[in-house]
Amino acid sequence: MKNTGGIIINKFEYILQNVSKPQQYIGCEYGLKRMETDAPENKNAVKVLLSFPDTYEIGMSNFAVKILFEIMESIDGVICDRAFLPEDDCAALMKKIDYPLHSLNYRIPAAEFDAIGVTLEYELNYSNVLHLLDLAGIALESKDRKETDPVVIAGGSACVNPEPMADFIDVFFIGDGEEAAAEICAVLKESKKSGLSRGERIKALSRLRGAYVPAYYEPVYGEPGVQAGIKKIQDGAPERIKVRTIKDLDSAFHPVKLIVPNFETVFNRGVVEIARGCKNACRFCQAGFIYRPYRERSVENIKSIIKKIFLNTGYTEFTLSSLSATDHGGLKEIINYTLGLNEAGEEFRGALFSVSLPSQRISTFSVELAGQLSKNKKSGLTFAPEAGSQRMRDVINKNVSEQDLYTTAEAAVASGYRLIKLYFMIGLPFETDEDLLEMARIISRVAAIAREKKTRGFSMNVTFSTFVPKPHTPFQWARQASREEVVRKQELIREQLKKYREICLKFTRYSVTELESAFARGSRKLCGALLDAYKDGCRFDAWDDRLKLENWRSAFEKNGMKLADYATREIKPGDYLPWSLVDTGIDAGFLEEEFESAEKERATPACDPGRCKRCGIC
Amino acid sequence: MQTQKNEFILQAWYEKNGLIKYTAHRDVINVFYISLIRAKLPLCYTEGFNRIPRLSFSPALSLGISSKCEFVNIYLNKRVEADGELLKRFNDAFPPGIIFNRLEYVETDINKTVEKIKAFEYRCEIEADCSLMEEIGEEIKQKIAAIGSAEKVMVNYNDRVRDIRPYIDGCEFFSASGRAGFTVKTLLIAGSSIKPQLVMNYIMEKYKEKAMYCVSIQKEKIIYKSQ
Numbered sequence: 001m002k003n004t005g006g007i008i009i010n011k012f013e014y015i016l017q018n019v020s021k022p023q024q025y026i027g028c029e030y031g032l033k034r035m036e037t038d039a040p041e042n043k044n045a046v047k048v049l050l051s052f053p054d055t056y057e058i059g060m061s062n063f064a065v066k067i068l069f070e071i072m073e074s075i076d077g078v079i080c081d082r083a084f085l086p087e088d089d090c091a092a093l094m095k096k097i098d099y100p101l102h103s104l105n106y107r108i109p110a111a112e113f114d115a116i117g118v119t120l121e122y123e124l125n126y127s128n129v130l131h132l133l134d135l136a137g138i139a140l141e142s143k144d145r146k147e148t149d150p151v152v153i154a155g156g157s158a159c160v161n162p163e164p165m166a167d168f169i170d171v172f173f174i175g176d177g178e179e180a181a182a183e184i185c186a187v188l189k190e191s192k193k194s195g196l197s198r199g200e201r202i203k204a205l206s207r208l209r210g211a212y213v214p215a216y217y218e219p220v221y222g223e224p225g226v227q228a229g230i231k232k233i234q235d236g237a238p239e240r241i242k243v244r245t246i247k248d249l250d251s252a253f254h255p256v257k258l259i260v261p262n263f264e265t266v267f268n269r270g271v272v273e274i275a276r277g278c279k280n281a282c283r284f285c286q287a288g289f290i291y292r293p294y295r296e297r298s299v300e301n302i303k304s305i306i307k308k309i310f311l312n313t314g315y316t317e318f319t320l321s322s323l324s325a326t327d328h329g330g331l332k333e334i335i336n337y338t339l340g341l342n343e344a345g346e347e348f349r350g351a352l353f354s355v356s357l358p359s360q361r362i363s364t365f366s367v368e369l370a371g372q373l374s375k376n377k378k379s380g381l382t383f384a385p386e387a388g389s390q391r392m393r394d395v396i397n398k399n400v401s402e403q404d405l406y407t408t409a410e411a412a413v414a415s416g417y418r419l420i421k422l423y424f425m426i427g428l429p430f431e432t433d434e435d436l437l438e439m440a441r442i443i444s445r446v447a448a449i450a451r452e453k454k455t456r457g458f459s460m461n462v463t464f465s466t467f468v469p470k471p472h473t474p475f476q477w478a479r480q481a482s483r484e485e486v487v488r489k490q491e492l493i494r495e496q497l498k499k500y501r502e503i504c505l506k507f508t509r510y511s512v513t514e515l516e517s518a519f520a521r522g523s524r525k526l527c528g529a530l531l532d533a534y535k536d537g538c539r540f541d542a543w544d545d546r547l548k549l550e551n552w553r554s555a556f557e558k559n560g561m562k563l564a565d566y567a568t569r570e571i572k573p574g575d576y577l578p579w580s581l582v583d584t585g586i587d588a589g590f591l592e593e594e595f596e597s598a599e600k601e602r603a604t605p606a607c608d609p610g611r612c613k614r615c616g617i618c
Numbered sequence: 619m620q621t622q623k624n625e626f627i628l629q630a631w632y633e634k635n636g637l638i639k640y641t642a643h644r645d646v647i648n649v650f651y652i653s654l655i656r657a658k659l660p661l662c663y664t665e666g667f668n669r670i671p672r673l674s675f676s677p678a679l680s681l682g683i684s685s686k687c688e689f690v691n692i693y694l695n696k697r698v699e700a701d702g703e704l705l706k707r708f709n710d711a712f713p714p715g716i717i718f719n720r721l722e723y724v725e726t727d728i729n730k731t732v733e734k735i736k737a738f739e740y741r742c743e744i745e746a747d748c749s750l751m752e753e754i755g756e757e758i759k760q761k762i763a764a765i766g767s768a769e770k771v772m773v774n775y776n777d778r779v780r781d782i783r784p785y786i787d788g789c790e791f792f793s794a795s796g797r798a799g800f801t802v803k804t805l806l807i808a809g810s811s812i813k814p815q816l817v818m819n820y821i822m823e824k825y826k827e828k829a830m831y832c833v834s835i836q837k838e839k840i841i842y843k844s845q
Contacts, residue, residue, distance in 0.1 A: 010745065013832045016640050017682060023645060026637035030653065030713040097830070260652060262638065262713060263645040314656035314711075347658050350695070352669055 011099045012107065019090040023263050024056035027104040031259040031313060033073055037106050042079060046188045048072055049103055049113040049150070051083040053120075053128035054542075056104075059084040060259070061267035063321065064119050064156060064177060070255040071181045078185050081105045081113075083136075085128055088540075091135060101135040110136035114188055115151045118169070120158040123519035124512065124542035126165055129154075130534040133168070140531065141167050142215060147198050151205065153184065159212075160243070160290050161471040161579035163227075164519045166214035167527035170202050174582055175210045175244030176276075178253045183208050206237065210244035213237065217581070219524045227523040227578050240583040249276050249295035256308035258315070269356075270315035272305050273297065274334065278323035279606045282386070283397045283598050284425065286470035287323050289591075290584055292617040293609045299330035303337050310341065316351045319358060326361040326369065335372055359384070362400045367411040380419030380461075381412050387428060388439020394601045395430050397594075402442055409446045413453050420446060420460050426489045427467040427481030429598060436489055440496035447500050463506045464493065466513040470520050471579040472586065474594030479570035480517040483510050511549045515541060517567040518556075523578035528559040587616035625662050625672075626694040629731070630708065631720035634685045638715030643678040649713060650690065657711035660696035674728035677806065680813040683740070685837035691728045735806050736843040737787050740814040743799035744822070746831035754825060755798050761821050762791045762800045773816045782820070785812040803841060
C-alpha cells in the first residue's frame with residue numbers, strides 16, 4: 001500500500017488492473033486454510049514460503065509443491081504460503097512501482113518469511129530462481145544476505161547436482177522431501193523460539209539428513225576451469241551428502257486435500273502417485289537412477305486416496321502418476337475402480353470419472369488400457385521407443401523390440417486409433433547414421449501398418465529430442481552431440497521421411513538442450529555465468545521464444561568458458577565429477593559398468609526390487 | 619419448477635466479491651462445475667462426449683468487476699430442499715469471494731429471467747493520490763454531467779470506435795470521504811449491454827497513461843422493466 005496523504009492506493013489492485021491474466025496472482029482458491037496471520041497466537045509462527053520458479057500455471061501443477069504445501073500447512077505454528085513467478089508485464093510493473101513479490105494467499109512480502117523453499121526440477125529454471133529472489137528484494141548470492149533475510153532452501157530432482165546453484169542457495173535438501181519437510185519446520189520453529197541467528201539456523205538445518213550447505217565447502221580447481229575436487233571448510237559438515245529416500249512409499253504422506261485453481265493450469269486434476277522410481281534402467285534417464293528403488297503404493301491405499309481427493313476437491317479426472325505407470329501390478333484394478341466410482345455411493349452419483357496415464361509402455365496391454373480409459377473417444381496413443389535400431393536400444397537399455405512396436409501399432413489401429421505419437425532421442429552415445437536410418441525405417445513401417453489396414457485419416461506425430469547427459473546416470477561421462485552434428489542428424493531423418501505426408505516431424509531446439517546440458521553437469525563455476533546471464537536479461541529459458549542464447553554465450557565467455565564446449569565436453573572415467581559429493585546410494589562402480597555395457601551394446605535386465613543387488617540400492 | 623424432462627431448475631443468486639473478481643467469466647463457469655460437484659448436488663449433465671453439468675448463467679460479468687447480484691440456473695435431476703442448509707452447502711463448496719444468498723426453484727429457463735431485466739446499476743469509484751483527485755475531480759464531474767445531454771459517447775473498444783451512449787441510462791457523480799466516482803445504469807438491449815469500464819475509460823481518458831490510479835467497480839443491482 002502506498003500512503004499518498006489521504007487516499008491509500010492499493011498497489012496490488014493497481015497491478016491487477018494493468019496486467020494480462022490477473023487471475024494467476026490472486027490466490028482465492030478452494031482448499032486453503034485461512035489463518036489470521038496477525039493474530040497474537042501466530043506472532044511467533046514460522047513463516048515458510050514454497051515457491052516454484054515459473055508461472056502459476058506450471059507451478060501449481062507440480063506434484064512436489066502439492067506434497068510439501070499440504071504437509072507444512074498442517075503443522076501447528078507454521079504459516080505456509082506459495083509464490084510463483086509473475087509474467088514479464090507484471091514483473092516490469094512491480095519493479096516500476098516498487099512492489100516486491102508477495103505470497104499468494106496471505107499477501108505477505110516474500111522477504112518477510114523465515115524460509116523460502118524453491119523447487120529445482122529443471123536446469124533451465126535456474127535463472128528464474130534469481131528472478132524470483134530479485135523480485136522479492138532478497139540478495140541473489142547467499143554471501144550477501146542480511147540477518148533478517150529468509151533462509152533460501154532448495155529441493156527437487158535437479159539438486160542431485162547442486163553446484164551450478166551453490167552461490168544462490170543457503171541449504172539444499174536432496175532426495176524425497178516428505179519427511180524432510182516436517183523436520184525442516186521443526187528446526188525452524190525451534191531456532192526461532194531460541195532466537196538463533198541466521199547462520200545458526202542454517203547450521204541447525206545442515207544437521208538434517210540430505211542437507212547440503214554449499215558455503216561449508218569450497219571447490220578445488222585443477223586445469224583452468226576444471227573442478228578437481230571439493231574441500232570441506234566447516235567442521236562437522238558431512239563428507240558426502242546422502243540422498244533421502246522414503247523406504248515405504250505406501251505409508252508415506254500423499255496429498256489428498258489439494259488446492260483447486262480457479263482457472264486452467266497445466267494439470268488441473270487429481271494426481272495420484274501410484275509408484276516412485278522405475279524398474280526399467282534406461283541409461284539416459286536420470287529419474288530412473290535417482291529415484292531408486294522402485295516403490296509402489298498398494299491398490300487399497302490408492303483407491304482410498306482417489307476417494308478422498310474426489311470428496312475434498314470435486315476432481316473427477318485423475319492422473320495415475322509414475323515414471324512407468326503400466327508397470328504397476330494393480331493398474332487395471334485401480335482404473336476399473338476409478339471409472340466405476342459413480343456407482344460407489346450417493347456422494348459419487350452423477351459425477352463422470354476419467355483416468356489418464358502420463359506414460360505408456362510399448363505393448364498391446366497399453367492399447368487395451370487406453371481403450372479402457374477412453375471408451376468413446378480414441379484420441380491418440382503415445383509411445384517412446386527412444387532409439388531406432390535394436391543395437392541402439394541395447395546401448396540405452398530400452399527393453400522393447402521393433403516387433404513390440406509393430407504389434408502395438410497394429411493393435412492401436414485395429415482399436416480405432418487415428419493418431420500415434422512417437423518419441424525418439426538423437427545424439428545418443430555410440431549412435432551412427434545407420435541407427436538413424438533404422439529409426440526412419442521403423443517410423444515409416446508404422447505408417448505403412450496403418451496404410452495396409454486402410455486406416456482413414458491416420459496420422460503420426462514424431463518428436464525427436466536431443467540427448468542430454470545427466471549426472472548419476474551411466475551416460476554422465478558422455479558428451480552431448482554438437483550443434484552441427486545434431487542439425488545434420490535432424491536433416492538426415494527429415495530427408496528420409498519427407499515423402500510421408502501423414503508423418504509430422506518435430507525436433508527440439510538445440511539451444512535449449514545445449515544450455516540444459518551445460519548446467520546439468522556444471523560445476524560451481526557456472527554460478528558466475530548464471531548471475532551475469534540473469535543480469536543481462538535471461539529468464540524463462542525453458543520457453544523457446546524467450547531463450548536469449550547470445551546473452552548466455554556472452555555470460556559464459558565473461559566467466560572464461562565457452563558454452564558450446566562446456567555442453568559438449570566429454571568427461572573421462574576417473575575425472576572428478578562436481579556432483580560426486582551427492583551420494584544417491586548407487587555403487588560407484590555400477591554406473592561405470594553400465595557405461596561399459598552400453599559400449600558393448602549389452603542390455604541389463606529390469607530391476608527386481610529387493611532381489612537384485614546390482615546397483616547397491618536394495 | 620419441474621420441467622417436462624424431469625428436471626428441476628434451481629436458481630442460485632450470488633455475490634462475487636474480493637479478488638476473485640479478477641477471474642474471468644469463462645473460468646468462473648469451470649469453478650461452478652467443480653464446486654457444484656463438491657456440493658454433491660444431483661446434477662443433470664449435458665449430452666455428448668464431454669458431458670458437463672447443465673448450467674445457465676446471467677449475462678457475463680466483466681473481468682475486475684465485483685457484483686452483488688449474479689445468478690445461475692442449475693439443472694437438477696432430483697429436488698433438494700432450497701433451504702438454509704443447502705445455502706450453507708453451496709457456500710462451503712465454493713472458493714472465497716463467491717457468496718450465495720438466495721436459492722429458489724424456477725419454472726422457466728434463464729432467458730425468461732434475463733428478458734425481464736432493463737438495466738444494471740454499477741458503482742464506479744476512482745482511487746488516486748489526493749492531489750490527483752483535486753486536479754481531476756471537477757473535470758470528472760463535468761464530463762459525467764455532459765454524458766446525460768450528449769448525443770454520442772464515442773470510445774475505443776477492441777481497436778474500433780464505438781458509440782456507447784444508447785446503452786447509458788443515467789450517470790451520476792458522487793464524492794464522499796475523499797473518494798470520487800459515479801454510478802451508471804447500463805441498459806440491456808437485445809440481450810447485450812456494455813462494460814462499465816468503457817464509461818470509466820471515457821471519463822478517465824486523459825489520465826489513463828499519465829496518472830496512477832485504481833478503479834473499483836461493483837454491480838449494485840438489477841433494474842427490472844417492471845420497476
